Amino acid sequence: xxxxxxxxxxxxxxxxxxxxxxxxxxxxxxxxxxxxxxxxxxxxxxxxxxxxxxxxxxxxxxxxxxxxxxxxxxxxxxxxxxxxxxxxxxxxxxxxxxxxxxxxxxxxxxxxxxxxxxxxxxxxxxxxxxxxxxxxxxxxxxxxxxxxxxxxxxxxxxxxxxxxxxxxxxxxxxxxxxxxxxxxxxxxxxxxxxxxxxxxxxxxxxxxxxxxxxxxxxxxxxxxxxxxxxxxxxxxxxxxxxxxxxxxxxxxxxxxxxxxxxxxxxxxxxxxxxxxxxxxxxxxxxxxxxxxxxxxxxxxxxxxxxxxxxxxxxxxxxxxxxxxxxxxxxxxxxxxxx
Numbered sequence: 001x002x003x004x005x006x007x008x009x010x011x012x013x014x015x016x017x018x019x020x021x022x023x024x025x026x027x028x029x030x031x032x033x034x035x036x037x038x039x040x041x042x043x044x045x046x047x048x049x050x051x052x053x054x055x056x057x058x059x060x061x062x063x064x065x066x067x068x069x070x071x072x073x074x075x076x077x078x079x080x081x082x083x084x085x086x087x088x089x090x091x092x093x094x095x096x097x098x099x100x101x102x103x104x105x106x107x108x109x110x111x112x113x114x115x116x117x118x119x120x121x122x123x124x125x126x127x128x129x130x131x132x133x134x135x136x137x138x139x140x141x142x143x144x145x146x147x148x149x150x151x152x153x154x155x156x157x158x159x160x161x162x163x164x165x166x167x168x169x170x171x172x173x174x175x176x177x178x179x180x181x182x183x184x185x186x187x188x189x190x191x192x193x194x195x196x197x198x199x200x201x202x203x204x205x206x207x208x209x210x211x212x213x214x215x216x217x218x219x220x221x222x223x224x225x226x227x228x229x230x231x232x233x234x235x236x237x238x239x240x241x242x243x244x245x246x247x248x249x250x251x252x253x254x255x256x257x258x259x260x261x262x263x264x265x266x267x268x269x270x271x272x273x274x275x276x277x278x279x280x281x282x283x284x285x286x287x288x289x290x291x292x293x294x295x296x297x298x299x300x301x302x303x304x305x306x307x308x309x310x311x312x313x314x315x316x317x318x319x320x321x322x323x324x325x326x327x328x329x330x331x332x333x334x335x336x337x338x
Contacts, residue, residue, distance in 0.1 A: 003134075011048050018119055019044040035097035042093055043086070050082045051123055064128065064135060065313070079124050083117040090116070139310055170223040185223060188216035203311060204243035207274060207281065211235055214253050214272060221257055228267025229257075239276040242336055244283070245307045252285040252330045255301065260289030260328060276336070283332045291322050301330075308332070 001009075023040040030036065058064060063074050090112060091104055104112075167189055174182035195213045211233065218231050253270065261268050268288020275282050301320065308316040315335040323329035 011051070012044075014123070015044040015047045015051075019047075022115070035094065038097055039090065039094050043090055046089055047086060047120075050085060051120065054078050054082055054124070055127060058127075064131075069314075075124055075128070076121075079117065079121045083113065083120050086116040086120070087113050167220050167224075170220070174223065185220060188219050191216045192220075202246060205246045206240065207235070207242050207244050207249075207283075208240040210244060210246070210249035211240070211272070211274070214249050217250060217253060218257075218270065221261075225261060225267055228264075229261055230267075230269040232269065232271040234271075234273045236275040239274045239281045242276065242281045242334075244281070244334055245304075245311060248304060248307070248332065249283060249285070251301070251304055252283075252332070256285050256287035256289075256328070256330070260287030264289060279336055281334050281336060283334070285330045286323060287328050288326060289328050290326065291320075291328055304332070308334070 019040040022043070023036055026036050026040075027033075057078070058075075061074075063071055087109075091109070094104075167185070171182050171185045171189075174185060192213060195209075215233065218229070222229050222231065249272070253272065256270050261270065269286075271284075271286040273282075273284040273286075301318075305318050308318055312335055317333045318331070320328070320330045
């Protein structure tokens with residue numbers, strides 16, 4: 001049985017059983033009458049419709065997302081609204097079916113209000129609890145997809161014909177001029193490919209791993225750009241073991257080289273900083289250059305934002321903007337797991 005079929009089966013069974021129970025109590029005192037049966041059948045039907053509309057609102061508005069705020073306040077307000085509609089409909093339909101002959105003393109009205117509110121609250125609690133595992137699984141799938149996209153982009157950059165040919169040409173020149181350095185560059189290129197292809201899929205990796213692969217990448221680019229590329233890395237030792245999303249730092253550095261250094265005739269400086277501060281790690285990548293209009297290459301940065309959202313909700317942040325004259329600064333702040 002599909003998940004949708006199970007949902008509607010439970011909806012029909014739950015509200016049908018509650019309505020039948022209520023009808024049986026009323027019939028015990030006043031006998032089985034057509035208005036009583038009809039009223040409770042309609043109660044089950046419009047309760048199913050109202051809670052389904054509530055469910056769709058919860059999904060569309062993302063109330064149960066990790067980044068959502070005031071979740072239980074919103075859910076409670078929804079429960080009270082639905083219960084109020086149920087209350088009004090139940091009394092109105094009963095009066096209409098009995099041609100106004102039915103009476104609703106205060107105890108009966110309070111009992112109806114309490115019953116509809118309690119049952120709708122129970123429905124909401126069960127919905128949140130029973131769908132929790134599915135939501136976690138869906139977020140995990142979404143996270144894995146964005147991770148695969150980031151790794152694919154990194155791999156495409158690494159085996160991109162221009163990048164690869166530039167690396168091989170630089171290494172070929174070094175084979176004669178500086179054989180030890182040529183060997184070093186081959187090792188660094190191998191490290192980059194291994195990092196993307198051979199490692200186990202993980203949602204996070206130590207920051208030190210990201211820094212190491214960035215050092216390899218920048219060393220290879222330094223052979224191509226020569227004196228046009230200056231590099232400064234400042235990583236707080238206390239931040240080295242902190243877990244961060246994989247391919248986060250390489251994506252930011254690649255973006256800085258591609259849109260900052262490569263486009264300037266005189267080149268520039270890439271500066272990478274990471275510091276641990278009050279329960280967070282702040283990663284900054286600064287490059288010489290100016291902010292550009294977002295284009296197709298902004299997809300990599302969109303991937304960064306999406307993975308941060310999936311992993312940390314509102315606890316992480318990513319900003320990109322100008323920092324002083326002629327400098328672009330990308331900043332990521334990530335909470336440190338306790």
